[in-house]
Structures are given as structure tokens and as C-alpha cells.
Amino acid sequence: MQLVIDHVSKRYGKQTLALRNFSLQFGPGVLGLLGPNGAGKTTLMSILATITRSTEGRVTWNGADVAANPDALRATLGYLPQDFGVYPNLSAVEFLEYLAAVKGLDAKSSKQRIDELLNLVNLTDVRKRPLGGYSGGMKQRVGIAQALLNDPQLLIVDEPTAGLDPEERVRFRNLLSELSGERIVILSTHIVSDVEATATDIALIMQGSLVAHAAPEDLLRKVEGKVWEWVIPSADFNSVRHQHLISNTSRRSDGVHARVLGVTPPNGAQPVTPNLEDAYLYCLSQRRAGAFA
Amino acid sequence: MNAPRVLYHMVRADFLERVRRYSFLLTLAVAIYVGYAAFAEKIVLRLDDYRGIYNSAWLGALMGIVCSAFLSLIGFYVVKNSIQRDEQTRVGRVLATTPMTKRFYTFAKSISNFAVLASMVLVMAVAALLMQLLRGEDTHLHLWPLLAPLILFALPAMAFVAALAVLFETLPVLRGGVGNIVFFFLWIFLLVGGGVGSLGTGATRSTRQHFQDFTGIVAEMDDMQTAGRKIDPAYKGGSSLNIGETPPMKRFVWTGIRWTPLMLESRLFWLLAAAFVAWLASFPFHRFDPAREWALRRKSKPSPAEAATAEDQITSPQKVEHFPAHVSPLLRQGKTQRAESNPFLRLVVAELRLMLRGQRWCWYIIAAGLSIACLASPLSASRGGVLLAAWIWPILIWSQMGCREARCNTQSLIFSCERSLGRQLPALWAAGVLVALLTGGGVGIRLLLAADLHGFAAWIAGACFIPSFALACGIWSGSGKVFEAIYTVWWYIGPAHQIPGIDFMATSPASSTPGIYAVASIMLVAIAYYGRRICLGYV
Secondary structure, eight states, X not given: OOEEEEEEEEEETTTEEEEEEEEEEEOSEEEEEEOOTTXXXXXXXXXXXXXXXXXXXXXXXXXXXXXXXXXXXXXXXXXXXXXXXXXXXXXXXXXXXHHHHHTTOOHHHHHHHHHHHHHHTTOGGGTTSBGGGOOHHHHHHHHHHHHTXXXXXXXXXXXXXXXXXXXXXXXXHHHHHHHGXXXXXXXXESOHHHHHHHOSEEEEEETTXXXXXXXXXXXXXXXXXXXXXXXXXXXXXXXXXXXXXXXXXXXXXXXXXXXXXXXXXXXXXXXXXXXXXXXXXXXXXXXXXXXXX | OOHHHHHHHHHHHHHHHHHTSHHHHHHHXXXXXXXXXXXXXXXXXXXXXXXXXXXXXXXXXHHHHHIIIIIHHHHHHHHTTHHHXXXXXXXXXXXXTSSOOHHHHHHHHHHHHHHHHHHHHHHHHHHHHHHHHHHOSOOOOOHHHHHHIIIIIIHHHHHHHHHHHHHHHHSTTTSSHHHHHHHHHHHHHHHHHTTXXXXXXXXXXXXXXXXHOSSSHHHHHHHHHHHHHHHOTTOOOOOEEEESSOOOSEEEOOOOOOOOHHHXXXXXXXXXXXXXXXXXXXXTOOTTOHHHHHHHHOSSOOOHHHHHHHHHHHHOHHHHHHSOSOOOOOOOOOHHHHTTSOHHHHHHHHXXXXXXXXXXXXHHHHHHHHHHHHHHSOHHHIIIIIHHHXXXXXXXXHTTTTTHHHHTTOHHHHHTSTTIIIIIHHHHXXXXXXXXXXXXXXXXXXXXXXXXXXXXXXXXHHHHHHHHHHHHHHHHHSSSHHHHHHHHHHHHHTGGGTOTTTXXXXXXXXXXXXXXXXXXXXXHHHHHHHHHHHHTTOO
16 A cells, blocks of 8 residues: 655646645555645645646556546545535435445445444434534534545545544544554644644645655654753843744743754753654744755 | 725725636626627617617617616626625625624625626627727717617616615525526516517507616617607517517618606616615625524524534533544445445435435425326326426526535535546436426326327436536536526526427427437536536546
């Protein structure tokens, strides 16, 4: 089971290049796709989900060109788009039954599957209510259920935890971790903690280009010894924050505790253990500076 | 709040948003084509054997009548989406948090609608001007006679249509497809009420008739007929706007409408009527209150207790612990099992169920009644009036074919499924045909029993043609409005009047042409298929 993205570019009109010569390959596991807004994540997801085609390059699924034969991938694809709708007059069960029919699943196994998925996303009690009355988070969970309907080998989820409450978010993270064993899961998000909890691999994307592709440990290793906690008097904070790359702050009685990223520590700063958010910001800042290798 | 400035910016933003859409360019292209058709004498304004020479007055009147006759109908469908767009883009919710009043909003939307329609009238004015110069029958350009019919007849009619579109959007019953159909009959009613039928009698029009003439067509034609009688005593007072017919040979010089105070007062009346309708629209307008929008969208509302229970269960932290994040593998069917259930038939049933869901109970009762009436009525009545009713009744179901995915934003879910093009699209079409068979099936059975194979073929061609047309319109326009508008007009002109060639329902043996509609169905399905291929990125 292998998905290969080979020198893929996507151009919208003449001016906008959403993806630039993007190459990546991966096997079973959870790939966390991280990047700032407008980095090209959703464009990449759409290409992988066969919704749109690349302008250049190709994507292969187990060696077969996805553009030439999209149905080969679609048969084993589960896709949760960032922005999707539902049919407001159908209940969750009816909507999933409809999509099961569209996906070509047989009646008996899909019925069982739908019951289980609705239970999984905690919608069993409202399964017969029309979707038009669902909240945003509930619709998102219907989206998660439909993505898992055909027991996909490739699961693509674009900002899956948007609109979910903290408990549901934790549950979804656990689900992704469990699902990742025998399949490829691509998780696109800008919420670093979601990726931290589930990803076995991380791809950083910025301005349509791949910045880094590594295991979380390797990314963390890159910022080892480059993260510092610095206590700054509140009055000085505004002037300091423009001179340093700061990943987090918290106000305490002795001043502002800032996590500063950099090779050389500010005067009086103490080294701290880096987290993935530090690594993410550091990589992006290095890329912006044109120095990341 | 600086009201004029706010109004200006609201109208400007709305206008620019619309005119930068492809759909507007398409509409503009149609307006340009109509202008060209008039230039090429494909559209001719005639007084029996006469037409006026193409001077400023005649061309202005011609374009004024074309605008009043066509744009007052088509324009409504073009502009009836301004509030809906604010809902879809969520801009409405931002506007709702400003000091803007409901009255101000509906007034601004009416003006914005009017601006769009007026831009089309402007195109027609330019077309009239170019026509006069290019045809060269009279090269003396007189701006007032050229523009007056457009300004004084067409624009007030456009203002009224623009305000009506806003009113329809604010009324829950009329904001959807029902409103599109209702407007067509309202438009017919307004034309007839304006005295179109009394043209040519030579009788003096009463003050009331002047005020009822919302398009101004009757006033214009009346004035021309008076001129016609003066130049030829044998002229019988006929006048018409012909499309595609041979132009008349005789010419006469018409110098323009003799404006009377009554005429001007009647046009002012329609402008005031437009303002009144815009004001009226502010009362049912929901001001983007999500609760009211939600209530409008929903057909069945859960009890507060049910809703509360559901939310409580979902957000309760304790519940999360009881639901482990685990899902068992799907038991994929083997080849032998696959033969037991036909995925295509399952999908047809699923599409049919999706189509038929969400109607009120009375819809099903009437549909069943029409279906039974098709079977139980005498064949001539069944084939005529009953089938006519049976195949207009599901119009709002057919109009969602091919555009439901766009309307509900489910494209990415549906189009990423295996064989979306090869399985879902044919299933959707088959479900549409099934709707036609379910509602009008009695006629087919009766024709078979009567051994009328030609009639049966025409009936089945009609049953295939309607969903094929709906599917093609839905996929290419991304909205149900195009089908609703064209189908209603076509249904009224063709089948309802049993006009041979355009009677796709074959409501009488004389007007049935099964071959044409069988071929048309195939072509429309091919067009729909190609459109969906583009949506899926194959082209």
C-alpha cells in the first residue's frame, strides 16, 4: 500500500500556483500535513481525493496513475472535506445509507456498518433527526462517519476536528490512531496538537512547497537546544516580541514567560524541552529566512 | 448612519458581485442576442402588413416592447437570488449586526435588482442605436424618441419586477421553486390585466386600463395602431411582436409616442408600486436570524425536549468514556455475494428516496390522486388535462436533478466515490424517469390497453424527456431555477395548448412527436453526462 505524489503542481488561472513541484511518498500510518493558511494543503487534499487534477506531475496509488484511473483509488478512499454539506431533509441514517449506495456497498453490511459508525461518532440517539437541524459539530461527525463507510485503505481528513468539542476531539484522535495500523491516513490541519497526538509522519507545507517530511521525533530533534523560556517584565514585552521568534507566552506574577526559539538564548533565558509547535514554527521561520535545509 | 452613502455602497457591492459572475455574462449575452435578432428582423414589430421604418422612434418602441415582454419575465429569474446569496455567503449575518433596518435592506436589494435589470435595458438601448445606424433606413438620430420607451415603459416595469423578486425571496412559501412557478402565472395575469387582449379594437382605453398596463406594451401598441389607421383606412388594427416570421413588406413612418399626462402618471404609479412592494417585503424579511432561517429550511422540527436531550447526550463528558474509539472492519462482499444485490438498483432506490423526501404530506396525497386520475379518467381527459397536471406537479423534484450536489455542497462527498459518473448519474436519471412514471403512469397503461402504440411511444418519450431536460439544466446551471422557469413556460405554451412540435407530453394524438423527444432525451443526457465529466475533472 503506497501513495506517491510525484512532482505535482497545481495552477489556478495564470497567477496562482497553489502547489509547486510537490513530491512525497508514504505507506501505512498517519501523515500529519501541517502548514499555515493558504499553504496549499486543501489543494493537495483535493488532488489526492480525485476531486481535482494536478496541472503537472502525477499521483499514483499502489503504482496506478490516479488521474488516469481515479476509480481504482475511489473504491478504497474515505474523504472528509474541509467544507461539505448534507441533505437537510434526510436523517443521519438515511444520508449514510444513500452514500453507502453511491459507494456501491451492499445493503446488509452497510446497515451494520452505519449502526456501528453512528455509535462511534455518538449520534445514535439523534440518528433519525433530519440533518437540517444538526449543529456544526454534529454535521462534522456525520462527515467523519461517511468517510469511514467503506472501510477505506486511504483516509483523507481535512481539518477534521473543526467544530468539535474537546471530548469529541479526543475521541476522534483516538480513532485516527486506531485506524492507522493497516491503512494510510492523511490528516491535514493547522492544529498542531491534533498532529502531535496521532501522526507517525509529518509533512510541513508552505507556499505550495514541501518544507519538511520527517517523523515527529526527527522534527523535534531539529529544535533540540533551540527553545528557551525567558521571563520578561510585562512593560518590556512589546519591544522584545518583535526581536525574537516567540512560540508561546503566559503571564505570571513575575512577568511574561515567553518560549523563545533561536540558536542563541536571550540573556537570562533557560533551555526547555521542545514540543511540536516549537518545531513547526521554527521550520517555517527558517524557510521564510531561506535557510532551512 | 449616512443613509444615501450606505445605500449606495450596498447597491454597488451587490451589483458588482452579480455582474462579475458568469451567469450575468450569460444573461447579457442573451440580451445582446435579442438585440441582434431585432436587427436581423428575426424579431419584428408589425401592424398587420406594415412595419415602421427603422427610425429612432420605431426602434426605441421595438426595444421597449422587447424589454417589457421578455425581460420582465426572464429578469425576475435572473435577480431572484440576492437575499439567498447573502445567506449563502454569510454576508447577511454581518449586515444583520449593523444598524441597517429591514426596510432599508429590502429597499437596497430592490434597487440592486433594478440596477442589474437596468443594465440589460441599457444594452438594448445601445442595440437600438446601433441598429438605426447600421440599417440606415433613417440616419437622423433622435435621442428622446429612441430612449423614452425604454426609460418610461421598460424601466418602471423592471423596477416593479425587481421589487417583486425581493418580496418573493422574503416570503417562505415563494422563496423557492413554488415562487418561480407562481411568478410565471402572475406575469401572465399582469399582461392580460394590462389589456393585451383588447388591443386592436380601436376602443378608447379607460384610465383604469392605463394604470393596469404594467409593461406599457398596450399603451405603445395602441399609439402605433392609431397612427396605422391614419395612413391606411383598410388597416384592421392588428399588431404583434413576431419571432422568426417573414417581415412585412409595407413600411410607414412613425414619429413616436404622443405622451399624455395619463401615460406618465401610470408609469409613475408602477414606480410607486415597486417602492410599495419593496416596503412590503421588509415585513416578512427574517433579517438573517439563524433561528428563523433554520425553521424555514426544516420541515419537521423536533420537540425542545428531544433537541435538548440530544445535545446533552452529545456533550456529556461521561458519555465519551462509554464509547470506545473502535470500529470493526467492513465485511466486504465477494463476487458471489455481489450478484445477490444490484448496487445500481439500490442506488436508483436511494436517489428516488432522496428526491421524494422533504415534501409535505399533501404533496404525496395530490401526487397519488393525479396518478389514480390518470388511470381512472377517460383516455382523452387522462392524456390531456390530467397528465398535464401530473407532470407539472413534480417540477420542484425534477428541478433538483443534477444541481442538488451543488446546492447542498455535497459534491466532494459524491464525486470522490467510485463510479460516480458511470453509476450515480444514470441512477439519478432513472429515478427522475421513475417519478414521471409514478405520477403519469396511468396514461401509459391506458394507451397500452387501447393498443395506441404511437401514443404510448410519445408518452414514454415525454417521460424520458422531462428528467433528461431537468438533469442537463441542473448540471450546467448549478441551480433548479433554469429548469423551473423554462419548463413552466414551455409546459404552458406547448402541452397546455397542444401545439404540435413543442408538446413534449403528447397531450393529443395530433400534437405528439415521439421521435423528436426521444432523440432530444438522448442528446440532453449526453449533454448532462459531458457536464458532469467536466465537474469531475475528466475534461
